[in-house]
Amino acid sequence: MSATTRKNAAAPSSLRLVLTLAVAGLISGVAIIGIYEATLPTITTNKAHELQAAVLKVLPGVSRMQALVFRDGELLANTEPAKDEPVVYGGYDDGGTFVGYAIPGAGPGFQDTIGLLYGYAPDRNLVVGMEILESRETPGLGDKIYKDAEWVAGFEALAVEPEIVAVKKGTSAADNEIDAITGATISAKAVVRIINETHVAWQDRLPPPGAEPELVEAEDAP
Amino acid sequence: MKRNEAYNEFVKGIWRDNPVFVQVLGMCPMLAVTNSAINAIAMGMATFFVLVGSSFLVSSLRQWIPKQVRISCFIIIIATFVTVADYTLLALVPAVHKELGAFIPLIVANCMILGRQEAFASRYPAKLAVMDAIGMAGGFMLALFSLGAIREILGDGALFGVRLFGADFEPWVIMILPPGGFLTLGVILLFFNWFRQKKDEFLDDVAEAQRGSD
Amino acid sequence: MDNLPWIFVSALLVNNFVLTYFLGLCPFLGVSNSLETSARLGMATTFVMLVTAVCAWVLNTYVLIHAPYLRLICFIVVIASTVQFIEMLIKKLSPALFRAMGIFLPLITTNCAILGLAIFATNRGYGFWEGIVYALGAGIGFTVAMVLLAGLREESELSDVPALIKGTAMNLIIAGILSMAFMGFAGLFSAS
Secondary structure (H helix, E strand, O other): OHHHHHHHHHHOOOHHHHHHHHHHHHHHHHHHHHHHHHHOOOHHHHHHHHHHHHHHHHOOOOEEEEEEEEOOEEEEEOOOOOOOOOOOEEOOOOOOOOHHHHHHHEEOOOOOOEEEEEEEEEOOOOEEEEEEEOOOOOOOOHHHHHHOOOHHHHHOOEEOOOOOOOEEEOOOOOEEEEEEEOHHHHHHHHHHHHHHHHHHEEEEEEEOOOOOOOOOOOOOOO | OHHHHHHHHHHHHHHHOOOOOOOOOOOOHHHHHHOHHHHHHHHHHHHHHHHHHHHHHHHHOOOOOOOHHHHHHHHHHHHHHHHHHHHHHHOOOOHHHHHHHHHHHHHHOHHHHHHHHHHHHHOOHHHHHHHHHHHHHHHHHHHHHHHHHHHHHHHHHHEOOOEOOOOOOOOHHHOOOOHHHHHHHHHHHHHHHHHHHHHHHHHHHHHHHHHHHO | OOOOOHHHHHHHHHHHHHHHHHOHHHHHHOOOOHHHHHHHHEEEEHHHHHHHHHHHHHHHHHHHHOHHHHHHHHHHHHHHHHHHHHHHHHHOOOOHHHHHHHHHHHOOOOOOHHHHHHHHHHOOOOOHHHHHHHHHHHHHHHHHHHHHHHHHHHHHOOOOOOOOOOOOOHHHHHHHHHHHHHHHOOOOOOOO
């Protein structure tokens, strides 16, 4: 009780106020840096695993991958991408032979931005797989873009030239046509459009087939 | 006596002054994550950790925190706990963290947490403050869980991902969409109002009967 | 630059902060009993949001790339100081406006919509102009939702509503219906 009365009686000096805040900030800073340092390795590994799992999923037959940064007109392996620098992932089989690219793309969907990753085999000019990384599409309808196995399987061999077209369910005939999802046409078309736009953007950046970057073994490769 | 007091602080948060259903506080980021029971519980637990931790610290340090900068100190303490919770969830359960996403840092902006520090923890000893925090956070968790469970059962026909109804059940998708959050909370509050009204009527009846018997 | 219209409309209508993210509910339910106060608070919030977007961009570009773990604390401190400053400014320039805002002006600081804006903009990796447009869309969207609810509430004052539903329960249900109406805006940019 005496402490409270004393506190009320005399206003503390501004030095004391500044000091209190500084001490509070210091302690909180130490605590935050502590937890950050403690969790960072787990978080980094988790993220790397997640990315690797997605890449392996969209590129069948791939067991190893590396990030390729597009800089000054060529793809560089083993480079830290700067902010806003475009990145693709190269997929390689057990022997280190190049299989295809996993290319990230994003664009407006029905509700919010859809982020996805698709596998592209440059030698055959085909999309070989697609995985939705983030979306907030309507549950039960739009979320079929990643829950509908038939739709996802439709991306396993899809020609990207001239462009992918989503057609009414059961009517796909040509190599570049895919059955849209009943009840989620807009989301399905959004996915197709994102892939088409990303493909156009990357078309001229990728080296000609056969000249893909070699797999560079990172020091801490598993 | 002492035990009674602590028990009182605990119970008031769970039921009588339930932060969500009675005080209608701290809903801001919370309705967004209650579209399934598991998300609701994860959010509830994170809030529990933050509220109990910061109540304890604020109450123990209350002698040293000058009145003029108390709010800033509370916020620094709360933000530290939230950052700790954020990184811990990200490291341990990345899947849940992805679902809750940006709403974990928003725990800081939960008016209920700052409100408890200002109204209770900064005035009472640590033991009572912790009991109060546990009660409030418990009540909050309960509210989140009931919202999440109702919305998941109606909107997805499942609880914790386990199907409850046969294949014929047509889910009310609207319930897991944002409008469902508003509607569910509105209806629950309606129920609480009704309950209070009935209780008041009942107490009036009792009083009436007592007067009559005199 | 071509995605600026999408960012704006998305924040304004499709992903309205109040009606789909439930951000800023405290003032949404607390102050929305009169049209004029709602409009003013909405404008104040929009302004704070714009300032926040600039602060967030500066912090993200120059400070937080070196220390990502300080994000939350930095955002809170900077936003709180900005709001404090604006509060002093309003108090000086328009005491009437200051009185009309009442208790909710300091609460803009703890308004989740403000912090949410900074965090969402960071998570989406928005640049300077994208952040500004996002803040503008979110702020106007917040104002629109506030004004709509206030209008409905003023109307409902004149009608015979059972005492049981009056208050927060009814406001939440009205908000739910508004939110349902706003769902109609989904697909605006992808339907082409």
